[in-house]
Amino acid sequence: MTLDEVSFEAEERMEKALEAFRHELRTIHMGRASAALVEGLRVNYYGNLTPLNQLATIVTPEPQLIVIRPFDPGSIKEIEKAVLTSSLGVSPTSDGKVVRVPIPPLSEERRHQLLASIKRLAEETKVVIRGARREANKALEQEKKDGTIPEDDFFRAKDDIQELTHTYETRVDEALTKKSQEVLSV
Numbered sequence: 559m560t561l562d563e564v565s566f567e568a569e570e571r572m573e574k575a576l577e578a579f580r581h582e583l584r585t586i587h588m589g590r591a592s593a594a595l596v597e598g599l600r601v602n603y604y605g606n607l608t609p610l611n612q613l614a615t616i617v618t619p620e621p622q623l624i625v626i627r628p629f630d631p632g633s634i635k636e637i638e639k640a641v642l643t644s645s646l647g648v649s650p651t652s653d654g655k656v657v658r659v660p661i662p663p664l665s666e667e668r669r670h671q672l673l674a675s676i677k678r679l680a681e682e683t684k685v686v687i688r689g690a691r692r693e694a695n696k697a698l699e700q701e702k703k704d705g706t707i708p709e710d711d712f713f714r715a716k717d718d719i720q721e722l723t724h725t726y727e728t729r730v731d732e733a734l735t736k737k738s739q740e741v742l743s744v
Contacts, residue, residue, distance in 0.1 A: 559697055561707060561715045568694035568719055572726040575686040579730060582679050583737045586672060591618040591661045596626065601640040603633055610637065614657075624659040631655060664741075672741050680734040684727050691723040 584594045597611035610616065614628040614637065626641075628634055634652050641650040641659055650659045664672070695716060702712040 559701065561698075561701075561711060564694050564697045564701070565715065565718060565722070567697075568690045569722055571690035571693075572687045572722065575683050575690070576726055576729055576733075579679060579683040580733055583676065583733060586676065586737070586741075590621050591624045591659075593618060593624065595646060595661075596624055596641060596644075596659065599640045599644055601633065601636050603636060610640065613637065622661050622663075624661065626650075626657040626659065627655070628657070669741050673738055676734060676737055676741070680730050683730050687723055687726045687730070691719055694719045 584592075585598060593611075593616040597609065597616055599610045600607040601610050601613055603613055610626065613630070613633055614626045617625050617627070619625055626637055628637055631654065634654065634657060637657050638650045638652055641648065641657065646659075648659055648661060650657050652658070698707075698712055698715050698719070701707045702709065707715070
């Protein structure tokens with residue numbers, strides 16, 4: 559494996575971890591309605607777990623309401639069950655044609671729970687990023703041991719991987735700070 563391949567693979571893993579973190583942040587309930595809160599929920603649709611956005615149209619006609627209009631009205635009960643058992647902590651209602659999901663305003667206690675959850679997600683993401691660094695460093699060690707790269711290149715590549723790690727951890731911290739401010743200001 560060349561130095562560029564090692565670096566590219568590490569950066570790819572770090573980027574995937576950061577994107578997964580950002581996706582999780584988008585699904586966190588902020589006291590206002592957003593289709594992103596429910597679109598990824600898995601619904602038991604005829605024995606298959608299917609993402610909600612493939613089963614229904616999701617709209618937010620009001621800041622505190624999500625309306626889910628299933629393509630197949632027979633799936634309403636399963637959609638309600640998926641929303642109810644999700645971590646959103648909301649109670650959906652239906653009239654047989656659409657499912658309405660009222661989004662309550664955030665209490666102070668819920669804000670603190672969200673902040674703790676966001677911080678935990680950020681730390682888990684950093685652990686994944688550090689794991690990518692560790693794997694890259696192992697690959698570099700093996701290349702050095704095999705004698706395929708000179709020692710100077712080994713240390714330079716190791717420094718590059720550390721710098722890459724720092725860059726991605728900083729991006730995680732920036733996303734964490736931005737979302738934390740959102741939670742506190744809503």
